[in-house]
Amino acid sequence: MKYKVKQLFIYPVKSFGGQQVSQMEISETGPKYDRKWMVVDEKGQFLTQRQYPKMSQVTARIIDDAHVELTAPGVDFMDFGTDEYDASNSLEVTVWKTQVKAYEVDPEVSQWVSDFLGVKCKLVRMDDEFERPIDADYGDGRINFSDGFPFLILSVQSLELLNQKLNKAFAVKRFRPNIVVQIDEPHQEDYWTQIQIGDVLFRGAKLCSRCKITTIDPMTGEFGDEPLETLSQYRRTDQGIVFGKNFVHENLGAIRQGMDVDVLEYLDYQPVLEEEEIEEEVEVEEEYAEL
Numbered sequence: 001m002k003y004k005v006k007q008l009f010i011y012p013v014k015s016f017g018g019q020q021v022s023q024m025e026i027s028e029t030g031p032k033y034d035r036k037w038m039v040v041d042e043k044g045q046f047l048t049q050r051q052y053p054k055m056s057q058v059t060a061r062i063i064d065d066a067h068v069e070l071t072a073p074g075v076d077f078m079d080f081g082t083d084e085y086d087a088s089n090s091l092e093v094t095v096w097k098t099q100v101k102a103y104e105v106d107p108e109v110s111q112w113v114s115d116f117l118g119v120k121c122k123l124v125r126m127d128d129e130f131e132r133p134i135d136a137d138y139g140d141g142r143i144n145f146s147d148g149f150p151f152l153i154l155s156v157q158s159l160e161l162l163n164q165k166l167n168k169a170f171a172v173k174r175f176r177p178n179i180v181v182q183i184d185e186p187h188q189e190d191y192w193t194q195i196q197i198g199d200v201l202f203r204g205a206k207l208c209s210r211c212k213i214t215t216i217d218p219m220t221g222e223f224g225d226e227p228l229e230t231l232s233q234y235r236r237t238d239q240g241i242v243f244g245k246n247f248v249h250e251n252l253g254a255i256r257q258g259m260d261v262d263v264l265e266y267l268d269y270q271p272v273l274e275e276e277e278i279e280e281e282v283e284v285e286e287e288y289a290e291l
Contacts, residue, residue, distance in 0.1 A: 003261035005197060006156055007172065007180035012068055013123070014038040014095075014145040015048040017059035017218060018176065023256045026200055026249055029132075029142045030150025031178055033062050033082065037105065038145040039113055039121050044093040046145070049213045052117050056218040070112065078112040080105050085125045093124055095145050101127040134248060138205040141248040149205050149246035153179045153189050158243065161186040165230050174214055174227075177244055181261050189245050190272060194265040201250040201264075207242035207271060214243075237272055 011018035014035045025032040039047045039055070049055045058072045062082065070078045085103035093102045102124040104110060110122040126132075126144050134141040134149055143150050154177040163169050172180055179197075181189065193204040210231065215224045231241045 003184075003263065004182040005179060005255060005257055005259045005261060006182045007177075008255070008257055009173070009176070009178055009180075010034045010062070011060070011176060012037055012062055013058070013060040013070070014046065015052075015055045015213075016070070017056060018173065019059070019061045023254055024178075025254045026252055028252065029144045030146065030249065033068075034150070034178065035143070035145040036082075037068070037123055037125050038093065038095065038102070039117075040091070040093045040102075040124055041119065041121050044091055046093065046095045047117075047119070047121060049216055050211065052119065053216045053223060054117055054221040056213075056216045057221045058113070058116065070109075072116050075112075075116055078109055080109050090127075091122075091124060095132075096147070098132055100132060100145075101130045103127065134205070139203065139248060149248060151179060151202065151247040151249065152177045152208055152244050153181060153192075153202075153247055154244035155181050155183045155186065155189050157183055157186040158189065162227055162230065162243070165234075166226060168226070170227055171218075174216075174218065175210075175244060176213075179247075179255075183261075187272070190242075191267045192245065192247075192263055192265075193267055194263075195247075196262045196264055197255045197259050198253060199251070200253040200255055202247040203250055204267075205246040205248050207237065207239065208244040208246050209240040210243050235272060242272065 008021050008024045009018045010021055010031045010033055012033050041047060058070060061069045063069050067079045067081055085105050087103060089104045091102050091104060093100050105123045105125055113123050114121050132143055134143055154175055159172055190207060195202050212223060215226060215228055217224060228241060231243055235242050
């Protein structure tokens with residue numbers, strides 16, 4: 001079986017719902033428009049679903065490369081231009097430990113977001129000239145407001161295995177991948193160190209550690225226990241609970257749904273313990289905790 005690109009997603013506003021696309025243009029910072037915008041509080045600190053799970057109910061979509069449309073349940077939509085921002089209102093905002101130069105898009109848009117989330121905030125756009133690098137431990141690369149890397153790849157088979165264990169069908173959008181691939185077996189993507197899709201080369205960076213955002217029901221904006229509780233039983237590592245893998249692109253181009261995924265290099269070791277080994281490790285940890 002040939003590996004294939006099954007779905008492609010971009011997330012124009014950090015922590016808002018994203019948009020499925022049939023073709024993805026890849027810029028220096030990753031998928032075009034991906035995490036180009038972000039919500040910040042009055043101190044310029046970034047906001048995410050971790051603090052405001054209602055953000056999961058807002059969807060951001062690029063319309064004809066010209067507008068961003070924001071929709072949320074129970075309110076009229078809001079839109080703004082992809083190149084729209086107040087050049088006179090330069091801000092220094094914080095995403096994790098990085099200070100970033102940005103601009104408020106428009107006070108009216110910020111008010112729309114504030115009203116829905118119930119907190120005073122601003123919608124900001126990253127300065128086009130600002131360069132935010134990926135973690136230097138993983139080579140060169142630039143990102144917009146992503147947590148750490150420009151791409152997250154997840155396979156259909158990995159999600160199917162999780163859903164079998166849950167006896168429930170979780171949608172892939174809960175895990176916020178950029179590229180969903182069709183492969184042979186669950187978690188083969190863990191082993192990929194270099195792949196090619198079309199003319200674009202991707203370098204494997206690290207397995208993606210998952211946080212409580214995955215437990216938010218995007219329909220209700222409420223936290224739950226799953227899927228982290230189940231993932232912890234078979235996807236634990238020293239870096240936490242992992243699901244999917246982060247990648248960095250090595251050149252520009254475009255990729256499309258249905259393209260082949262060619263795996264050029266693999267890891268030569270197993271990056272995640274087997275389920276039985278995790279159970280043994282947990283038992284040892286519990287024994288030490290009782291001492």
